[in-house]
Structures are given as structure tokens and as C-alpha cells.
Amino acid sequence: MTWTIRPPRAEDQEMLAEIYLSVRRETFVWVDPGKFYREDFAAHTNGETVFVCAHENGSVAGFLSLWPEDDFIHMLYISPEFQGQGAGTALLHALPEWPQHRYRLKCLVKNRRAKAFYLAHGFHVTGNGTSPEGDYEELSFFPA
Template sequence: MNIRVASKLDYPALRLIYLESRRNSFHWVDKEDMTLEDFDKHTVGEYIILAEENSHILGFVSLYVPDNFIHHLFVHPDFSGKGVGGQLVNASIEKMNKPLRLKCVTENQKALSFYVNNGWKKVVEEGNPGEKHWVMEYE
């Protein structure tokens, strides 16, 4: 598996991964409200690292480096559970200064378990009912 910085040429594949992953996992959000353009809107000004194998993009992480913040981590549903997310998180840890932070939607139990199992700590739960998320930290 190759981990590298994304270029604009990768964006068509990244848009699809972002859309398909959210539609597959975000059961609490109306799937009809999700579009391919969301990727571009939700990653403005972010540093994007991707994982690929045989020139096929498997997933990505987008970072807001000034705040040592992981904004998005998405793996194509076909490659979930195969170590892609862990390698992307490790690349994020190498790129930024500790402590790193992220927010994870409370209803996303699979993602919460992934982060906890990879050394992240839940700091505080925030948000209104139906929109709660955990602020998590990696030291």
C-alpha cells in the first residue's frame, strides 16, 4: 500500500469515496442530501493524504494542519477493515504535532471504536441532541 499526498488529479476518485463512504455509513443523515461536490466544499484549505494500491485509491484523510486536526478520514467501503484507516492515521500523526484532535459523531460507533482501539482518548462530548460528537485526542 502506498501513502502519498493527494493532487487535484485524484479529486474525482476522492469525491466518489467520500460520497459512497458517507452513504454507506452515515445512517443518521439523509443520503439524498449528499453530493459529489461535498468533498470539495468540506476540504477547502486542507492537506489531503491518500492510500492507494496498484494505482487504485482506497481512502483518504484530510487535515487542518495549523490546528493539528484530522477533519475527515474515509476508506472506500470495499476496503474497510483492511488496515487502510490505520495507515492514514499514522501518516497524519507523522505530519502534525501532538496532541492531535478530531471530532467523531457519537452515532458512528464503528469509527469511535476504531479511534479508541488506535490510542485516541475521548475528551468531551459536545453538540445538540441528534448532532452529538466526541472531541478526541491523540498524545
């Protein structure tokens, strides 16, 4: 499968917000879905660098948002129809200086599938904490 990683376009905003909303509602089943809103995408990515992953047919498959000042991957969301096809991997590989640069993120403990994805891509558990959505682990990627 061929993926294109690019900056977001104005016409992507609705689709990105929909991916963010729908995947959160489907994945975080332990959180009241009424706490998630379409407007969250714009608010939660404000000031971040967003990478869009587009399928070879032009469809938006997902996105990654990065807080560059802290090398912090804030979000990586893939539409269910594209999960397991390499879109998430393509987004990680598009990060500046990947894999020669250190990155970190927080992953909810109950989100086992996401944690398995990050561990398979070389991240290691380096801490933990609690958020309104539940307990999380900090995962860090260290260059080889």
C-alpha cells in the same frame, strides 16, 4: 498489504469525491442522504492537507484530511472494499510526527465503528457536542 500514502493528484479528485459521498451515505444512515453531494468533498477539504491512501494495485483506497493549524483530523474515509485492511491505520501513521504529536478529531456518537477504530489507535474522549449530523465526541491522541 502494502499501502502508499501520497498527496492527491488532479486525477484523484473524482474518486475522492465518490468515496466521500458513498461512505457518508452508507454510514450516516440517520441523515437524509439527499443532504450529501459530490461537490462536498472539494468544499469540505478546502485549505486542508489531504493524504491519499493507494492500494498496491494503484487504486485509491481512501483519504485523510487535516487542518494543520489546529492538528485537527477533519476526515478519514476508506472505501468499503478496503475497510478493515489497514488503510486507515496507514493514513494515521503518515501524519506528521505521528505518534509523537497530539491530534484531535470529532466522531459522531452513532458512528460506533469509527469510534472503536480511533480508541484502538490510542485516542481518548476529551469532549462532546452537537452538529447538524448528530451528537459527536471530541477524541484526542496524546503522545506517550
